Amino acid sequence: MIVIMKILAVGDVVGRRSIEYLSKTLRRTAASLGADLVVVNGENASEIHGLCKADAQALLDAGADLITLGNHAFGSRDLYGFLDDNTDVVIRPANYPAACPGVGCTLRRVNGLRVLCMNLSGTAFMEQLDNPFVAADRLLEREKGEYDIALLDFHGEATSEKLAMGFHLDGRVQIVFGTHTHVPTADTRILPAGTGYVTDLGMTGPTNGILGTDAEAVLYKMRTRMPVRFTVADGPIEAQAVLFTLEDTKPHRCVKVERVTF
Numbered sequence: 001m002i003v004i005m006k007i008l009a010v011g012d013v014v015g016r017r018s019i020e021y022l023s024k025t026l027r028r029t030a031a032s033l034g035a036d037l038v039v040v041n042g043e044n045a046s047e048i049h050g051l052c053k054a055d056a057q058a059l060l061d062a063g064a065d066l067i068t069l070g071n072h073a074f075g076s077r078d079l080y081g082f083l084d085d086n087t088d089v090v091i092r093p094a095n096y097p098a099a100c101p102g103v104g105c106t107l108r109r110v111n112g113l114r115v116l117c118m119n120l121s122g123t124a125f126m127e128q129l130d131n132p133f134v135a136a137d138r139l140l141e142r143e144k145g146e147y148d149i150a151l152l153d154f155h156g157e158a159t160s161e162k163l164a165m166g167f168h169l170d171g172r173v174q175i176v177f178g179t180h181t182h183v184p185t186a187d188t189r190i191l192p193a194g195t196g197y198v199t200d201l202g203m204t205g206p207t208n209g210i211l212g213t214d215a216e217a218v219l220y221k222m223r224t225r226m227p228v229r230f231t232v233a234d235g236p237i238e239a240q241a242v243l244f245t246l247e248d249t250k251p252h253r254c255v256k257v258e259r260v261t262f
C-alpha cells in the first residue's frame with residue numbers, strides 16, 4: 001500500500017517559551033518525519049489560560065498548519081476576531097454555542113485530498129457544552145461527501161470519555177486524538193474498525209513543573225486551597241506529539257500511530 005499522508009499532532013503548548021521552542025524545532029522535526037499536515041493544540045500557549053492573536057500567528061510561523069483549542073479557547077479577547085477571520089488555520093471546539101467566535105471544523109487540502117479537521121470539547125468534569133458525541137455525528141453528516149479524510153482533536157479531561165469518542169467514531173474518521181490533560185498516554189493504537197487513536201498527546205512545555213505550571217504555586221493551592229496565580233514553570237522544554245500514517249486503502253485508513261518526542 002502507498003502512504004498518502006502523514007499527520008503530526010502536537011500536544012498543548014504551554015507558555016511563550018514553548019512557542020519559541022517550537023519555532024526552533026517544529027519545521028525541522030515535521031520535515032524529518034515526512035509530515036504533510038501539522039496540527040498543534042494552542043489553547044495554553046499565552047501563559048496557560050488562552051491564546052492571543054500574536055501568539056497564534058507565532059505558532060503558525062513556527063510551522064503549525066492548523067491550531068486547535070479547548071476550554072480556554074476564549075481566554076484572550078483579542079483572538080475573537082482572528083478566530084472569525086482565519087477559520088482555515090484555527091478552530092475551537094464545535095460544541096460551544098453557535099454565537100461564540102470562530103468555527104469548530106475546517107476543510108484543508110493536503111496532497112490533493114480534502115481533510116476535515118474537527119475540534120470538540122469533552123463534557124465529563126468540564127463545562128457542560130453540547131453533547132460532543134451528538135455534535136460529532138452532526139458535523140460528519142453536515143460535511144458528508146465534502147471530505148476524503150477526517151480527524152478530531154477531542155479536548156477532554158476523562159480518559160473514558162475520550163476512549164468512548166474513539167470507539168464512537170471508529171471506522172468513520174481516520175484519526176481521533178485527545179488533548180487537555182498535558183500527560184501523554186501510552187495507548188497509541190489502531191481501533192478495531194481502523195481509526196488511529198491516542199487518549200492524550202501530552203504537552204509542549206516545561207517538564208519539571210506540574211502540567212507545565214510552576215510546581216510551587218500548584219502545591220500552595222493543593223496545601224491551602226487559597227487562590228493563587230499560576231505561572232509557567234522554568235526549565236527544559238519537551239514537545240510531546242503523535243504521528244499518524246495513512247495509506248491508500250478504500251476508504252483511507254490509518255495504519256500506524258507513533259509517539260514522537262522532540
Ligand SMILES: [Fe+2]
Binds near residue numbers: 043071180
Ligand atoms: Fe484544556
